Amino acid sequence: MNPPLPQEKTDGPMPEKTDAPMTIKPGERDRSLAAEVRSRSGTNFNCCFQCRSCGNGCPFIQAMDHPPNVLLRMVQYGMDREVLESETIWVCAGCHTCSSQCPMAIDLAGVMNTLRIMAMERGAAVAKPNILKFHEEVLGSLKRYGRAHKLGIMWRYKLKTRRWFSDMDTGLKMLAKRKLELRPSRVKAIKEIEDLFQHYWRKGK
Amino acid sequence: MSGRLELDFSYFPGCSMATTAAESNMSLMKAARILGLNLIELEDWNCCGSSSAQTMCADLGTAMAARNLSLAPPGRPLVAMCPRCLHYLRSVQARLKNDPETRRDLEERWGRPIPLGLEIVHFLEVLVRYAPGRLQQNVKRSLKGLKFVPYYGCTVFRPPSLAREKYYQGEMENVLAILGAQPIVGAYTHRCCGSFLSATDPELVTPLVNEIVDSAVLAEAHCLVTACAMCQLNLEIRCNSMVKLPVFHFSEVLALALGAQDYEGWFARHLVDPRPLLKELALVA
Numbered sequence: 001m002n003p004p005l006p007q008e009k010t011d012g013p014m015p016e017k018t019d020a021p022m023t024i025k026p027g028e029r030d031r032s033l034a035a036e037v038r039s040r041s042g043t044n045f046n047c048c049f050q051c052r053s054c055g056n057g058c059p060f061i062q063a064m065d066h067p068p069n070v071l072l073r074m075v076q077y078g079m080d081r082e083v084l085e086s087e088t089i090w091v092c093a094g095c096h097t098c099s100s101q102c103p104m105a106i107d108l109a110g111v112m113n114t115l116r117i118m119a120m121e122r123g124a125a126v127a128k129p130n131i132l133k134f135h136e137e138v139l140g141s142l143k144r145y146g147r148a149h150k151l152g153i154m155w156r157y158k159l160k161t162r163r164w165f166s167d168m169d170t171g172l173k174m175l176a177k178r179k180l181e182l183r184p185s186r187v188k189a190i191k192e193i194e195d196l197f198q199h200y201w202r203k204g205k
Numbered sequence: 206m207s208g209r210l211e212l213d214f215s216y217f218p219g220c221s222m223a224t225t226a227a228e229s230n231m232s233l234m235k236a237a238r239i240l241g242l243n244l245i246e247l248e249d250w251n252c253c254g255s256s257s258a259q260t261m262c263a264d265l266g267t268a269m270a271a272r273n274l275s276l277a278p279p280g281r282p283l284v285a286m287c288p289r290c291l292h293y294l295r296s297v298q299a300r301l302k303n304d305p306e307t308r309r310d311l312e313e314r315w316g317r318p319i320p321l322g323l324e325i326v327h328f329l330e331v332l333v334r335y336a337p338g339r340l341q342q343n344v345k346r347s348l349k350g351l352k353f354v355p356y357y358g359c360t361v362f363r364p365p366s367l368a369r370e371k372y373y374q375g376e377m378e379n380v381l382a383i384l385g386a387q388p389i390v391g392a393y394t395h396r397c398c399g400s401f402l403s404a405t406d407p408e409l410v411t412p413l414v415n416e417i418v419d420s421a422v423l424a425e426a427h428c429l430v431t432a433c434a435m436c437q438l439n440l441e442i443r444c445n446s447m448v449k450l451p452v453f454h455f456s457e458v459l460a461l462a463l464g465a466q467d468y469e470g471w472f473a474r475h476l477v478d479p480r481p482l483l484k485e486l487a488l489v490a
Binding site: 060091093094095097099105107116117128130134135146147153167170179180187201202 | 263314405
């Protein structure tokens with residue numbers, strides 16, 4: 001029999017940051033992070049036996065600070081801060097390669113998505129701030145037009161990250177080929193979109 | 206088109222097809238018209254929610270995808286071409302089946318029902334289910350000699366939340382082989398193209414895209430044919446390998462084989478010009 005799972009943790013503050021190496025004592029570890037991730041992602045990852053298939057298949061593994069299987073183990077160990085402030089959760093592009101390769105059918109990409117949302121709810125330091133800024137700009141475009149306007153998104157993204165000259169040639173080539181529309185394509189009933197932002201944006205349940 | 210039954214579908218283009226991948230949209234419309242498939246654009250559609258909304262606020266992502274469902278007239282399937290749009294529209298429909306509270310809330314907000322029984326299909330599925338005979342009847346320009354790698358990307362490859370849904374493996378090869386082209390095996394076909402990381406971390410994506418394109422070169426393909434507009438863009442803009450192969454949208458190759466004449470406007474928008482290859486194979490003048 002498994003011990004009963006503790007109550008779900010609500011959006012609590014982040015634990016204190018320390019430089020001391022973390023000692024994990026079996027039997028004393030905090031299971032609340034694992035319980036929350038399990039219930040919110042709808043994925044039972046307790047059957048993970050650390051075979052590393054997920055990390056072996058991941059196209060973006062080299063940009064991650066922890067491979068997906070290690071991150072799962074860290075969740076099980078209750079390492080809230082290390083997990084929610086990891087680069088891994090932001091680098092994951094949700095391609096589901098890990099999820100489809102996992103012999104135990106664990107939806108790791110689903111777990112990553114849950115961890116990103118939890119990281120923002122708890123105000124964790126975002127290890128890849130440029131990726132967050134990009135998502136914010138896409139959201140801004142959706143709010144304004146109901147659709148994604150790529151030129152506007154990239155313009156504002158560059159303004160925020162001050163990466164003006166990186167990747168300029170690609171942008172110019174796309175402009176020359178008319179792949180970046182100057183004017184956004186818009187939803188006519190934009191009121192309906194504004195209304196959705198007002199009612200659903202970060203209201204939670 | 207005389208004496209042939211026209212089949213009606215609602216069509217969800219999505220942001221990419223409407224803008225950066227307009228050439229895919231134009232060729233898709235052309236091919237559909239030739240095949241007697243009437244794709245009726247969903248009136249006043251909005252973004253499906255995209256990875257960004259799903260990441261930043263799942264409830265908002267659900268609501269955005271749901272609005273599109275509420276705009277779909279009953280009685281005809283909703284067709285998407287973009288795999289991500291298809292994925293979000295379908296998974297939100299599945300989510301709302303189990304969440305009557307949110308569904309009621311949204312329906313009251315718009316005064317429109319959200320059709321939970323609405324069939325949401327990828328254009329590939331429309332072809333193999335409704336039009337296999339029409340494909341053979343309408344080949345005007347055989348693609349004989351064209352060796353292609355079918356590149357599906359990551360998303361039509363069955364995200365787990367949709368594991369019991371239709372599986373598209375092999376359909377591009379099936380369709381293009383009917384039209385005379387030769388599928389090439391042994392290259393990467395489902396590897397992720399980098400998705401939004403292509404915008405935020407291009408230095409991470411370039412080696413991955415190079416691996417995909419290089420694998421097609423090694424397999425001696427002439428080109429890649431993609432099922433996803435974002436993959437097509439990433440494979441073109443992020444590849445800096447010595448040999449760059451043309452990357453077609455599936456709809457372009459399809460429309461070409463069906464005899465479309467207005468291809469100049471599509472191919473002029475490619476960053477790797479496919480016209481020399483097509484001329485060499487005598488597929489275009």
